[in-house]
Every structure is written in C-alpha cells, then in structure tokens.
Amino acid sequence: xxxxxxxxxxxxxxxxxxxxxxxxxxxxxxxxxxxxxxxxxxxxxxxxxxxxxxxxxxxxxxxxxxxxxxxxxxxxxxxxxxxxxxxxxxxxxxxxxxxxxxxxxxxxxxxxxxxxxxxxxxxxxxxxxxxxxxxxxxxxxxxxxxxxxxxxxxxxxxxxxxxxxxxxxxxxxxxxxxxxxxxxxxxxxxxxxxxxxxxxxxxxxxxxxxxxxxxxxxxxxxxxxxxxxxxxxxxxxxxxxxxxxxxxxxxxxxxxxxxxxxxxxxxxxxxxxxxxxxxxxxxxxxxxxxxxxxxxxxxxxxxxxxxxxxxxxxxxxxxxxxxxxxxxxxxxxxxxxxxxxxxxxxxxxxxxxxxxxxxxxxxxxxxxxx
Numbered sequence: 001x002x003x004x005x006x007x008x009x010x011x012x013x014x015x016x017x018x019x020x021x022x023x024x025x026x027x028x029x030x031x032x033x034x035x036x037x038x039x040x041x042x043x044x045x046x047x048x049x050x051x052x053x054x055x056x057x058x059x060x061x062x063x064x065x066x067x068x069x070x071x072x073x074x075x076x077x078x079x080x081x082x083x084x085x086x087x088x089x090x091x092x093x094x095x096x097x098x099x100x101x102x103x104x105x106x107x108x109x110x111x112x113x114x115x116x117x118x119x120x121x122x123x124x125x126x127x128x129x130x131x132x133x134x135x136x137x138x139x140x141x142x143x144x145x146x147x148x149x150x151x152x153x154x155x156x157x158x159x160x161x162x163x164x165x166x167x168x169x170x171x172x173x174x175x176x177x178x179x180x181x182x183x184x185x186x187x188x189x190x191x192x193x194x195x196x197x198x199x200x201x202x203x204x205x206x207x208x209x210x211x212x213x214x215x216x217x218x219x220x221x222x223x224x225x226x227x228x229x230x231x232x233x234x235x236x237x238x239x240x241x242x243x244x245x246x247x248x249x250x251x252x253x254x255x256x257x258x259x260x261x262x263x264x265x266x267x268x269x270x271x272x273x274x275x276x277x278x279x280x281x282x283x284x285x286x287x288x289x290x291x292x293x294x295x296x297x298x299x300x301x302x303x304x305x306x307x308x309x310x311x312x313x314x315x316x317x318x319x320x321x322x323x324x325x326x327x328x329x330x331x332x333x334x335x336x337x338x339x340x341x342x343x344x345x346x347x348x349x350x351x352x353x354x355x356x357x358x359x360x361x362x363x364x365x366x367x368x369x370x
Contacts, residue, residue, distance in 0.1 A: 057255045058248050061223050066107045069100055070247075071215040075206045079104060083111035087152070090176060090185045092161075092200060094192035095208025098246030101188040102159060104206075109155050109186075116149025122156045126164045135164070135171045143179040154183050161187035162194035169196045176202050210245020219247060220254050229254070230263045238269040241278070274308045281321035288361065289327065289368040297361050304357075311353040315344045315360070332367060339363050 063069045066079045082088035088108065093101040110117045122142045124134070139156055147154045158164075164172065176185055176199070187203065189195055217236055224231040231254070243250035256272045257264045270277050280303055287296040304314060319340050322333060343360045347353060 056252075057223060057227070058251050061219075061226075061251065062103055063107055065111055066104065069103060069107060070219055071211045072100055072104075072208055075100075075104065075208060078206070079108050083108055086112055088112070088184060088204075090180075090203040091187070092192065092195065092203035092205045093186065093188040093208060094190070094205065096190060096210055096246065098243070098248035098250075099208040099210060100247070101208050104208075105157050105159075105186045105188060109157070113149070113151055113155075116151055119148040120151050120154045122154070123159070124157070125159045126161045126168075132165065132167045132171055135168045135175065139172070140175055143175055143183040147182060153181070155186060156183060157186045157188075159188050160190070162189035162191050164195075166196070169199060173198045173202070211247050212245075213240045216240050216243060216245070216247055216250050220250055223251060223254060224258075224264070227258065228262065229258045232263075232265050234266040235264045235269050238266045238277075242269065242273045242275050270307065274313065276303050276307050276309065276314070276317055276321075278321045278324060281318050282325050284318070285322065285325055285364065285368065286327065288364040292369075293362055293365045296365055297358065300357065300361055311347045311357050312344060314357070315340050315347065328368070335367050336364065339367070 066076060066083050069076050091105070093104060095101060109121050113120050122139070124138065139158075142154065142156060145154070158172075172185075173196070185203070187195065187199070192200065192205065217240060220236060220239055221231065223229075235257075239250050239253050242253055253269060253273050254264065257268045260272065261268060266277075269275075284296060284299050284303060287299045300314075303309065309317070319337065322328065322336055322340075325333075328336075339360070343356055346356050
C-alpha cells in the first residue's frame with residue numbers, strides 16, 4: 001500500500017489497535033494520532049488524541065559532516081580532503097544499500113557550502129525520475145542557474161543513478177561536460193556496471209563496502225544509549241546478523257523493536273524483522289537429516305508461519321545459516337547451495353511457492369539422509 005503526504009489510514013502500531021497513522025510533509029516524520037472511544041452524552045464517540053511525532057532514527061542520527069561518518073576509512077579520508085579544499089570533481093559512489101553513500105554525499109555538500117547548503121543542491125532519485133525528459137528539463141535547468149551565497153558551483157545529487165535509462169545517461173554525459181564549470185554531479189548507485197563508461201570516466205569513483213560488525217555494534221549501542229533503550233548483547237548480535245553490513249537496516253530494526261518494548265531482546269529482534277534465528281534453520285536441516293520428509297516439512301511450515309517469511313526469504317536465510325552447521329560435510333553444503341539456487345530461481349520466475357518449498361524440502365532430505 002502506498003501512503004501519500006498528509007494521508008490518514010487505519011494502522012496497527014505500538015500505540016495500539018485502531019491508531020491512525022499519517023505521513024507528514026517531511027518523509028522521515030511519522031505522526032501517530034491516537035484514537036480513543038468515549039461515551040459522551042450517552043453516545044459512543046471516537047475522539048482523536050494529540051498527535052505524536054516519531055522521527056525516523058535513520059534520519060535523526062544521520063552524520064552531519066564527513067568527519068562524523070562511521071566506517072569506510074579509505075573513502076572518508078579522501079572526502080575530508082575535498083571538504084578542506086572546498087571543491088571536488090564529479091563523484092560516483094558505488095556500493096550496497098545502507099553503507100553511507102547518500103550520507104557521504106549530503107555531508108560533503110554541507111561541509112563545502114555551509115549555510116548555503118540547501119540553496120545549491122538538487123537531490124533527485126533516479127529510480128523515480130529515470131527518463132530522458134527529467135534529465136533534459138529538471139537537471140539541465142538547475143545546472144544552468146548561477147550558484148547562490150557566494151558559492152563557485154552547485155551540486156546535483158542523483159541517487160540510484162544505475163536506474164537511469166541509456167538515453168538519459170547519454171544526455172547526462174553531455175550536461176556534465178557542458179556545465180562542469182558551475183555544476184558538480186554526485187552519482188550514487190548499487191551497481192557501477194550499469195552506469196555507462198563515459199560517465200564513469202568523468203567521475204572519481206568511490207567504492208563503499210558493507211560495514212564491519214564492530215562498526216555496526218558501536219553505532220547501534222550509541223543510538224540505544226541516546227534513546228534510553230536497553231539492548232541485550234545477544235540482541236545486538238541478532239541485529240548484526242539481520243543487517244548483513246547494512247547500517248540503515250540495523251538502525252531500523254532497532255527502532256521497530258524499541259517501539260514495542262524499551263528492553264530489546266534477541267527474540268524481539270528476530271520477530272520484528274521477519275527473520276528466523278539461525279538455530280531454527282539448523283533444526284530444520286537436522287530434521288531433514290534425521291527425521292525424514294514429513295517432520296521436516298512440518299518444521300518448515302512452523303518457521304514460515306511464526307516469522308512471516310516468504311519463500312525467497314526462507315531460501316536466502318537457509319543459505320546463510322547452512323555454512324555455520326557443524327553436522328554437514330563440505331560436499332553436502334556444495335550440493336545444497338546448487339539446489340537452493342535452482343529453487344530461488346524458480347520462485348523468482350513465478351513458480352508456485354508451496355510446491356517449490358515442498359520440493360526443496362524433499363531434496364534436502366534426500367541429500368542429507370544417512
């Protein structure tokens with residue numbers, strides 16, 4: 001379901017059943033309007049309580065300067081040099097989601113422009129405005145205007161630039177050449193191979209990597225302390241396991257769990273992130289090995305129901321957990337990996353989920369049977 005600015009919809013939230021949810025004009029603000037049923041003059045009426053604004057922790061704790069960014073030491077050191085010089089070339093940030101690409105782009109621009117930051121930057125998500133018209137009209141018009149506040153150039157930040165069409169990338173290449181004196185481009189993408197070579201050659205390329213476990217642990221510990229949340233050590237490890245190097249995913253998981261209980265436990269993390277704990281997946285593999293098809297199939301269904309997993313989610317999580325199992329031999333892991341890849345492909349291509357998961361279960365039983 002898509003919710004637009006100012007729209008009010010019924011929602012089930014931490015504030016209780018019947019709470020109304022409204023998305024505010026700023027994308028990272030969510031308003032919860034608590035609805036209360038009261039008896040007034042003998043009639044049952046619903047009275048709306050005061051609005052409670054909940055700011056997304058991802059935005060609330062986003063680093064404001066390049067020096068505040070955690071992780072990516074090689075990238076940050078080069079960006080610090082740019083911020084000290086007050087200028088930079090066209091930049092291309094490539095890497096997985098949640099590794100700091102958008103944060104780095106905004107922080108660098110803020111460091112360079114200071115108070116005139118908002119006047120000299122155009123932010124666009126190329127996955128929404130990916131066509132030729134958007135590049136020719138919106139981007140070109142902004143690039144043609146003069147910088148404000150004494151700045152020597154303006155910045156156009158194109159997020160998810162790998163979603164631009166080939167024609168749009170061709171037009172962008174020409175604009176980057178034509179207005180390079182007064183405009184700098186910062187492009188971010190998940191896959192640099194989807195950005196045409198002429199654009200890559202015009203940019204300084206920065207490769208962002210998934211954050212290390214200790215960096216994610218430090219960040220979520222600091223956030224939990226500042227938000228008065230009690231975070232168990234095993235819950236912290238669960239967040240690290242769930243996020244897989246994606247800091248945005250880790251912070252969101254912490255906020256969702258904390259909205260239900262200020263004491264965040266390991267069980268709560270796995271339940272609110274739709275992730276099966278590794279030991280549950282190990283038990284499934286053990287059931288396939290020792291108990292046979294029907295007990296293993298029942299255990300599979302229990303996991304799907306309890307954690308609300310889709311078929312592809314279960315396949316990916318089982319694939320990750322499989323390598324930590326001590327009762328599987330190396331050859332068995334290799335055969336299971338190949339089989340899981342085939343099942344995942346069939347599910348993505350539209351195969352029936354129930355039948356594909358049953359087939360997967362039967363194949364696992366066959367491969368692991370003593």
